[in-house]
Amino acid sequence: MKQKSWAGWAALFLLAAGIAIFPWVGDFIGQRFPTSYELRLVMRAMILAIVVIGLNLLVGLAGLVSLGQAALYGLGAHVAALLSLRAGFSFAESMVFAIAIPAVMGAILAFPTVRVRGVYLAVVTIAFGLIFVNILREWVGFTGGASGLANLPRPTMFGERLMATRAQSFNYYYLILVCLLIAVWVQYAIANSRYGRAMRAAAQSENAARALGVNVVGIRTLAFAVSAGFAGLGGGLFANLALFVNYETFTFTASVELLLMVILGGSGTMAGPLVGTSVLFTATQFLQGLGQWQTFGYGFLLALVLFVMPKGIVGSLAALRARMMATSRARETGHWPNGEPNFLNNQNGQGDGTGSALIAKGVTLRFGGLTAVNAVDMALKPGTVHALIGPNGAGKSSLLNVISGFYPATEGEVTVFGHRIKNDPPYRLARLGVARSFQNTELFGQMTVLENVLVGAHTHFHASFAETVLRLPRFGREERTSRNDALRLLDFVGLSDFADEEARNLPFGHQRRLEIARALALRPKLLLLDEPAAGLTHAEIEDLIRLIRRLADHGMTVILVEHHVDMIMAVSDRVTVLDYGEVIAEGSPAEIQENPKVIEAYFGHGAPASPNAAQVPA
């Protein structure tokens, strides 16, 4: 891992050095090269790369596909042009607004993600782009319509003209290069922080992200705003380079091209935007010689590259490298848990006055005409393990969903550590100390095992966005502490060897354990486990029993939904039995086992395949 990032930085340094030397190549080879036209081409490519980096944050990290990015790019260009033409703003002043106004617009565009995603969101962004271009074209008095805004004043900075002569245009060239490097840095800084992890988490499993305290709407708004800010920066730089803007540069086709650059380079990769922009921009220049075959050639090239490299150029090369480094090693683990979970103990569940970790009173949950949970009463003492059992479809998972805030109760009330839940979203309950696992495992499959646990620690980071991007000391401190804690948690559940593996490649049973480790990273007071033993062998279940006991001994309250009877008897302090959404019995494990109602509803006769019947030798 270390070596890989080192190689990445080296490649970036070489690229930046190459771009920096480019204007001077003619002096070495004694020719007039590059011409000012060629210099402009490189500047335009760099500007596009800035916009594409912004789009990559949105598409590649946050998983939100925008087909209206060119409109934000155009908004930046028009803000810069209008402010310097009509309001006499200086270059620097107009650039500030060229970034800020699209960023605000982007944040507003994020609002539809509350309701729509995937192709539906893409349609919303297309609509935005169409409206924007239409306004530019028809509001002739303001935007010049088809004739656009021409004769922008040449940009100056610190009294220095940036564009008039060839030597001065070098100034602008380097200014764009600096902006590009800043964009690359910001992209890296976001991707390798809790913000980037939360964006990817929300894209890969929204439910799990919410359960771990990620404000999904907030993080998507941030992704949209930053992405739009880069589009605006690119737009402002473009306006001051071309000294002319009209709507034709920012149509739907341009949005598609920007998205193609992201995907061709490798969506979500750090180098992808640079590679994708370079390849497509260069291809466009070469294909101009082909006349009417230009579009055909362009389409053919795209189809060919994506057929050979379906994850984009950088993404596919990285996957190939991972395959070549495939090593043979054990996928099974030794016994766990390892050590004591002392490091979780910065808050414990006891002594908050109420004497109860959780109180449910008359909780009822209806979906239409179906009553999934019916007038359930429960009371949990802190530091105890409370099992919830019952036939499939009895309402156990529905009750967990009410307690963790995924479904608001139709009637009744739930109080967690003295806080009454009333329409609190899951992320707020997570911040109150409620963590959960999911019946069908909801891991962030394309993130590493370690990153999954780090998302669990999301609520324990306090470094602001600015501190994160600037890599100020608090960011580094928190990142190091969280990494250490995450590694200790992985050791605790016996998954240290898999830290750098993608979560989706883990065997099913390990995925369950990873979900527990991730939930523990939240340092919860109340832990909800939905069938944690499903898919585990007997030996692994015994490990799980020890783990749950150890957590309870450290003051954590656990609610356990489970079917493995031996496990329930071994680990629980109290058992509640549900059938058809109602509590049919409540008591100690021993009492429950003897209860005829429970035997009838749940255990069956147990004759043909009762565990431990035939096997114990005489």
Add this chain to the structure above:
Amino acid sequence: MNASASPILFVSDLRVSYGRIEAVRGVTLTVNKGEFIGVIGSNGAGKTSMLRAIAGVLRPAGGSVAFEGADTTGAKSHQMVARGLAMVPEGRMVFADQTVRDNLVLGAYSRVASDPKGVEEDIEKTLDLFPRLKERIAQQAGTLSGGEQQMLAIARGLLSRPRLLVIDELSLGLAPKILDMLFPVLTDLNRQGLSILLVEQMASYALAVTHRTYVMENGRVLFDGASADLAGDDRVLDAYLGRRGKH
């Protein structure tokens, strides 16, 4: 077991790797016609990966798979279904937004066009095995309980008229009462001549219903034998059943 029995499935030195992991490292396994075979082992032992390679969901990295005497190494899953091997996948994977009936018809996908009457009859026969599904025939599969979904997954597998049924993790997330209902159905199907290969974490269940069992560890077969013998074997008791009452 009958020593003269001929194998319906013969897996030799099978290897599977994906990502950076080698999951199966040289597994040899035989299912004879009419046998009910179990595979047990810890998570990560390679059981699911092996099943996927047998059923054509994954391409093996090495070794061979022979189904009814023909080499099927690297065959695609739809080809395996056409040859008579059906898989009930881990986590059931029913088509949640389609009705129970449509799920069943999809199970007979390869022959529903040519033999609609036969498929209808098979659906009726299969529903007799699982009366609960009959009551829910018009319901969307996603609204079924976990146990009913598992019944549907098995029923759907049966509709391709397989000669070998491969089941991954039957007991996953199911209440004891449901399991007591499902295992006898499998035993009945087996008695009627269907060969079954069952991967199961709950070793106690697998050993109680199967003829022979393979114990996997670290991508290899550790040992195998008659299930009745293994149920009393010290190595199995320690690792997979938990030696109750001894310490």
